[in-house]
Amino acid sequence: MSASPVRDQPARAWPRRRSLDPADVDLRVQLAGVALPNPITTASGCFASGVEVDRFYDVTELGAIVVKSVTREPRAGLPTPRMAETPSGMLNAIGLQNPGVDAWLARDLPWLQDRGARVVASIAGNSVEDFATVAGRLRGQPGIIAIEVNLSCPNVEERGLVFACSATDSQEVIAAVRAEASVPVLAKLTSDVTDVVSIAEAVVDAGADGVTLINTLLGMAIDPDTGRPELWNTYGGLSGPAIRPVALRNVHQVHQALPDVPILGCGGARTVEDVVQFLRAGASAVAVGTATFVDPFVGPRLIAGLRTWCAERGIAAVTDLVGDVQPWR
Secondary structure, eight states: OOOOOSOOSOOOOOOOOOOOOGGGOBOOEEETTEEESSSEEEOTTSSTTSTTGGGTSOGGGSSBEEOOOBOSSOBOOOOSOOEEEETTEEEEOOOOOBOOHHHHHHHHHHHHHHHTOOEEEEEOOSSHHHHHHHHHHHTTOTTEEEEEEEOOOTTSSOGGGOGGGOHHHHHHHHHHHHHHOSSOEEEEEOSOSSOHHHHHHHHHHTTOSEEEEOOOEEEEOBOTTTOOBSSTTSEEEEESGGGHHHHHHHHHHHHHHOTTSOEEEESSOOSHHHHHHHHHHTOSEEEEOTHHHHOTTHHHHHHHHHHHHHHHTTOOBGGGGTTOOOOOO
């Protein structure tokens, strides 16, 4: 007897419409009140500030650049080994290595400003005061369209620093950042909690203008010969296609509970079909991270591919896809 197929019911197809010229497809979206030319952004930590990738294509083609998290003081990060390949993804424990907010403002932001990039500044810290201080340093800086508050980085040495595992701690950070910020604030959350919706509700109540879902998942790999963890930090953040189903579930749950809250979907997006899934789940825009390591051209490829995908199905505006999940009857 042959094995049963994974899908035991026929797939639903998009209702047939007359195809369009790809040039007529409107890719513009709104993220927390900020207009973007298309829904494709980078994911923090996978793109630095764009200088390295700009040699391959004009990074201002992207809807926005979410830069690597910056902190109050410079950080050297964790010792090596800090990265390990896994099936359908990778583990990393970089430890928030960055030059500190002052050096980033002096060196990296001017380059982004000169290029005309739309910048989402990711910030991190060890305390509420750290987050507030960094947000204050970013106030009024040209080119920064939003701040993403990294509440949930799982690759720091102390798991107690993961603010997003506590609704109360998350609220305190977001309230402090909101008091200092002059642009919309996105709270980046983790799926390593019992109820992500309750955390999302807490940060929105504290003043977040939207949420990023999700950060990497806490994972581990062990060298079978030596018995050592493959990361110096033992645990690290799992990213890549392996986490996409989890990210989609989180985006859908939060969108169902908070339909008016903008969501930046993040977690394993690699293909046009992946991007469409995130949009249908309820994301207003989609951040692409680990795929950049495999294909530096993934950003413009997805933008062009999404335009063609919509045109072939007669979808005139990509926003028509947002939140469009058809339940089985």
